[in-house]
Amino acid sequence: MKKIIPILFIIAALIITAAIAFGIKSTKTVDWEESFNEKSNKPYGVSIFYKELPTLFKNHKVRTVYHQPASYLLAHSEDSFGEHIAEGSFVIIGNSDYLEDDSVDELLHFADSGNTLFISDYYFAQKIHDTLNISVEYIENTKDSISYQSLKYLDIKNIAIDRNEGDNYFSKFDTVNHTVLGHSKIDYKHVNFIHVPFGEGNIYLHLEPKAFTNYNLLKEDRYKYAEGIISYLPENDVYFDSYTKIQTGYDGNVEKESNLSWFLEQLSFKWAWYTALIFGILFMIFNAKRRQRIIKIIKPLQNTSVAFVKTISNLYFETQDHKNLIDKKITYFLERVRTDFNMDTSVLNDDFIVKLASKTGKKKEDVKKLIDYINWLRTKNEFFEDNLIQLNKLIEAFYLK
Template identity: 60%
Template sequence: MNKTLIVILVIAATIITIAITVDYGSNRTVDWTESYNEKSNKPYGVSVFYKELPKLFDGQLMKTIYYSPYNYFYANSEDGYGDHVAEGNYILVGNSDYLELADVEELLIFAGRGNTLFMSDYNFPQSLLDTLNLTVKVRKTQDSIVELNFVHPHLKPKNTQIDKSDSASYFSRFEAENHKTLGYVNNDLNSTNFLEVPFEDGKIFLHLEPKIFTNYNILKDDRYQYVEGVLSYLPNENIYFDSYTKFFDSNYGDAEEKSNLSWFLQQTSFKWAWYLALLLTFLFMVFNAKRRQRIIPIIKPLENTTVGFVKTISNLYYETQDHKNLIDKKITYFLEKIRSDYNLDTTNLNEEFITKLSQKSGKKIETVKKTINFINWLRTKNEFFEDNLLKLNRHIEEFYS
């Protein structure tokens, strides 16, 4: 056995010993943050619920919405730029406080056209409550237990309870003659927490305990049966799952930002095994490079042909029909120029942004609105064609003309 191999084995044994010692003494903590993120496997993520939805609504289309209701429904309406008209069930679980007045109005329009809106949260935007003539109150619970009960006798066997809850929300005011009570909490018929509200040609279902839809509760005992009972009120139609806040706000979960390797690096044993593998690979390369590495010839650096390179790459995208890449890049560069030229925040391309951009740029508001609405529409599409790219280019050229 040569000296090199002995050195490598000693280093490996030392690292393994340290890893075992650190892993043995480490304290693992559970993240109980209520993220309601459909990609999160943490206790209060909703990945299990999200994966089961296609089975519960068999044969129906399911779309995950990463845009605000105002932008999405505006694009996917009879008068919008979308490739379809949104119809079916809109489901929002947790984090409904992001909804602005324009979003609430679009959701009500969606429901009024014969569709179904389902929302589960501890409270709802005041504009929605005022429109439906509702009031929500919160009551402290005993022993951190909340009983969830159905009104319908066939669903009573699905009644359940959840733990780790120090309070329970209920509707203290609603129109009893028009609104239908579907469920209540803590065996108190006066504490309605699940309500059916007819709205024009559609229906709105409001539920006040979003934690029942999380991984922790669905996988514990038979609590999933209560979720099945709640969803049994929804028609078997297309599903639109709201994930706007979970996608854009890092406080609601990191599933969109981290790679698959991040989970392994959070596990001490896997982390040290990974680092050990990298170290051994590095040592192997170092000790073997002395004998096998050949003299590296000097290669004359290429001339600076930036413009030619850009033309080549753009032609490559265009000839390979990679319209999505070109559209994404044109939108990115256009918004970056707006930020640098006019010092505007381009996070939300809404009516307020359109007005500010028109004022600062001196462009007609019709021209600005047409350009921004077309960009919002493009962001809702998954498939792009040459015509989309040409129209985007014309809109941007018209804006700068």
Template identity: 75%
Template sequence: MKKILPVLIILVALVITASVVIGVKRTKTVDWEESFDEKSNKPYGVSVLYKELPKLFKDYKVRTVYHQPASYLKANSEDGYGEHIAEGTYIIIGNSDYLEDDSIDELLNFVDAGNTLFLSDYYFPQKIHDTLDVSVNFVENEKDSISYLSLKHVNIDDIKLDRNASDQYFSEFDSINHTVLGHSKIDYKHTNFLQVPFGKGTVFLHTEPKAFTNYHLLKEERYKYIEGILSYLPDNHVYFDSYTKIQTGYDGDVEKESNLGWFLEQLSFKWAWFTAIIFGILFMIFNAKRRQRIIRIIKPLQNTTVAFVKTVSNLYFDTKDHKNLVDKKITYFLEKIRRDLNLNTDVLDEEFIEKLASKTGKKKDDVKKLVNYINLMRSKNEFFEENLIKLNRHIEAFYSK
């Protein structure tokens, strides 16, 4: 123990020193990845919006779609095998470039049937551009990374959007059939929100998905801008796209989550956690060497023969079945004679008495009394308690002498 103590003190000192040094030098960084993940509480996740959707569409069902729209909408069609027929508004925020052509076709069929598609992204898949006849361009924000967002037909002040390096906008669109609903502004206004009729339904295209993220929704009164955008959507069921979020973010990495993830980001908890693990391991190492293994107590087997005999005898005695008890006493006695002395007990005659007395060393008269009484009991049909008691005394006298 004297040799181990200095080592233990050194290890403790090293752990404390490391935690202090790292705690002083480390500055906590914020993850600004634009994941648009509805489960992410990071600045550019959309968990705040996602949690508010059931309140904004309180009389309707909000479903999260973890599949490509092609497979999901086909399954939940009139001829599909899904649990319901999909109808309402399909919302996609960010990552729309990962939509495959068959999914775009299925989304447009969904709209053509009288439903709504809301799509907010910096750029859209080429098939969207071609089919809806729109083009997107951008202007760099070289001044202060701040732009302003506004909506037509909604009575709110312009909303400031900071940390915005550039503005994406619709450089070309069908000004006759497409309706302008909103603008972004750096030095001058650009169209960034369009309403596009398609078949019996409507497509809403928006080019600033960052506005929907946690950072902007929780800052100042920017949430009013999102409330204004969603007010254009019809009151109906909502399908919130999550397929591209669980596949990959813009940088190609999947945003991982774990139960301990948030806690391990807190410096104090992280070092408390690691210190507890280290000391737990040290405790197990040193304690295992010093503690004697537990010796298991093995109880001896109980002899239940006597208890069994008492139970059986009491059973017969209480029922006054003396004949049965007499027969069993005689049977067990003769069985013991056969087993211990190797004598034939089929005929209990004079010859048997002489052999039994000879092998046991008992007086012949005593043995004769016992055998004669056994023969007497065998010849009777009716027994009394006195017969049972007398037979028992003869047998006990035979074993005791």
């Protein structure tokens, strides 16, 4: 052990020296990347706007959506498994190019049902252009890097947006049914903010997302422009589309997410974390040879079938291991379907539901409710007692004659 201590000191010295050298050589530069990340404090992050949303929409819930709108809005529609029915305003600031056709369909359906969709980006998904019959073009800023923003029906005019090489503007839209709400001006004035009535709801499209970034909200009185745009949204709940996306299906966790990435962006925190991690690994390696505590011998229970099953199930239930119980119940149910009805259970789709209902004589609606719930549970990462109880009720109802 005495020989190991000098080695540990040498390793520690090397780590500290490397950290100091790296810190001296690294020069902190401003990152002007337009991320529109609600967790970023960089100039073109939107953390200030994101933190002000609860103040702008007092007495209303502000939810952060980390999933594709298709999976999230579908889960929070009527007759689905979400905790509530999604109603209010869905807000997207930049990065809307990730939207696929199924997500666009859900967003349009959301607006058509009496809600509000707000997107501020340089361009939109092609399906939005085609559905709303709009076109967007780009004009280059040849004189300087400044464009001037104005809102038509509010006393907000000539708000400067600098570091702007050009502007996107609406070159085509329905001048009868669509309402012009704002303009941008470089060489001449052009439309960059419109309101589109859609079904029972509304869609607002804006083409200068930099207006909502930290840099512009903190400079002079530019915050008034962003504040004026948001004033068009109704007083209702807000669903803020997160920069970070979970590509898997909606699992019920919509607002909480780890923020470890912010710490790793800070040089001091990053080296402290890596140093602690390295010493932790070294501690485990050099203590692996230490004498292990005596393991108490526990007499095993008799392996009788009923008592054994009861003991194991109680163990899972008392330790709140709902996932294991749910997985086993689903596995056992599908095994019985394969054995009793000679059916392939690898794909649980509509054809499977129809065949199972036909072979069992059950109503298709009852079978669909059970299979849809199993498919939904398979997308979740976290389970609760209510999920286990609901699954058990559906399986028991299936076996009742």
